[in-house]
Amino acid sequence: MIESSKILIVDDEVEYRETYKILLEGKGFFVGEASSVQEALEILEREYYPIVLSDVIMPGKDGFYLLNEIKKTYRDAIEVIIVTGYGSIESAVKAMKIGALGYFIKSRNPEELFSEIEKAKRFIKLETQNNLIKKEANSKVFLHQTKSPKMLEVLKEVEVVSQFTSNILLTGETGVGKEVIASLIHQKSKMSKELFVPINCQAISDSLLESELFGHEKGSFTGATSRRIGRFEEANGGTIFLDEIGEMSLNTQVKILRVLDTRQIERIGSNKQIKVNFRLISATNRNLHKEIELGNFREDLFYRINTINIEIPPLRERKEDLKGMIDFFIMHFSNEMKKNIKGIDKNTEQYLLEYDYPGNVRELRNIIERIVVLSTDGILRLNTLGSTNIKEKTGKQNKEIISFKKAREQFEIEYIKDALEKCDNNITRAANAMGISRRQLFNKLVEYNLNR
Template structure:
């Protein structure tokens, strides 16, 4: 499914919502509904809709408020078309000034609305292409820093298997860069022009994961206010990347196995079979053979996802890559934050080159981002790094080594708090600085009880 085929209708009158739904579904669009501005914003927190059709006059906040919030939060990743029964030059000008792409009066020919929607799709496609081009350029630049023989072997394997459609399992410690390798496989494959859809199975609670993957029909369970297209359906024709697959429950594993066997899915609340065709790349930091022995992972699913296995070595085993990666991340974050970083003190660089990075590339990235944020005069100094070492990288408590999961949690909690403070608690801005989606950051705030 193409992302730009999803539209969210926002109107307090159910008759208009139903009319638009019939018109749009007749043209092949997937439609979501909201009866208020508040409900629309809550839906957009949970699910991405690239196009929003919004009425102006509604109880409580109006359509102009929604337009302003969408443009402030999501910028050009969501296009808004204002729909009103009472058009005027003043309201049309106001809508365009705030950032609406189109303006449609309800009494007019629906073909005019479709014309506005087609224009929005073209803008979304251009924005997506630009975003993909930037990410691919960044990935190529990052991978160009690789010098270690072990990673050269990984890249050679990627070249050898990318053109085949076999399922691939990427293994290795947390933070080694499994998603980067998955994206590289996709970019080198025949599906390169289609969607690459990553899902972190650990970041989504098990009771929500099934809906996330398979989708659901309106009213299929409490809170299902509209139809939702699942990730398997969305990834049709492209590549889906299931990260941390070892965290799935046995019940979800059974359903994943059935999809791989039949190439069909059913949305929750529906008995209609929908054909899907995607390439599956899975990843885990667990030893799945051991998990099978413990009864935590299905052996039949393991054999289905493990047609080809690529083991990615930890960063401590490829120290040759460190210097290039450090330089890459310093350049990346100084450009992103528009900070003039003049250099890095020698003892700071020596520390970064000597450290073992139990959190691997992800930890290196977070450390570099942190010291760039904390630098006030363009020089990256050890005293900033010592703040990190004592707060986030502390590995002992009362003389005992704490588990890695606990150390990572401490790092993330303090790191998120500091970034949010610098962004005046603006979640969207903080997520952009950190390099994750707004939804992922919100999930972290819930997980660590930081919502207040």
């Protein structure tokens, strides 16, 4: 059952409910029924319906009251279409002012109703999908143009596993494009018409992660001013992507395991079970086998999420793609910033092609963006990164050739020192600016014995 195809019909006349149910189920919708406003509100407390079809005139509270309550409680998470047997301009205007997405008169052609429902489905998905499209468009251009044998193998695996609903674990270093691969699996699957819901478990504190995943009821904790639909409910019928699952606390891991076992969730502050159906894709840059030995990750959860494992190679192992990626990002950022970039300095290009990129594609992207921003004459140069020693080192190569490993170490040391200085020695800020994780930067500080 696909989530955006769930519709709740609210009408006190059973004949109309049955008629709508037959029509909508014939179109493949899952239909719920309520005979009053109170019953509808009680159903919505138990189960998420993204679209509500409500009559106006009913005993007790009317459809406008229901519309107002839904918008107050659920805001844009639920779209409402008002249905009435007696259409008037005044009632239509009133419905739209309160927040109804559409207005349908019962005597009209049912195709008009289907049109309103399709519009509601598009509105529900629009914001989420737009964000994903913007984020993924750039990555997928060069992903499908890869020349790397390792990445071609990954893409072959994606083609196979996307046809099934088995849980998938994506592994690889930070910045290799795990979310792009997860989204690609979703788009090639039978769930592609439904939502792809990503969540970074590392970016959210453990105290907030549970609310983000499961949702909460109004008043369940300080600051919970309205009911919130969690990511599992949002992803119902589609795919949920748990990035950096290795950062999740043991307490949250237990709850995730229970959801995978029962396919049910409870919002925080509620004891009502809500059924969910989704495809799970997880990702981590940690060695989960080692984390299990250290007691940081549950072995039973590992086996549940690791039905299929896809390892994504780091950028240094797919050098065949570097030139194309560099050219692509230069074109992308010069167009985005409306800058006339004439070319790239030869020494800079050589260094970018030889550099190992500990932050992988994300780091490459950030470096190109930075040198495009700082270019003043249309020529891209590494010294615009702010490290005055980069240009000097490149010039010295004519006098003394040192090993590539040594050159890379010298560059990384100066680059890290410069980044830390510009970020007031704040490791987190420096790591973000460099496009790598805090842990990666900390490891480099230890490796090179650099003091904060």
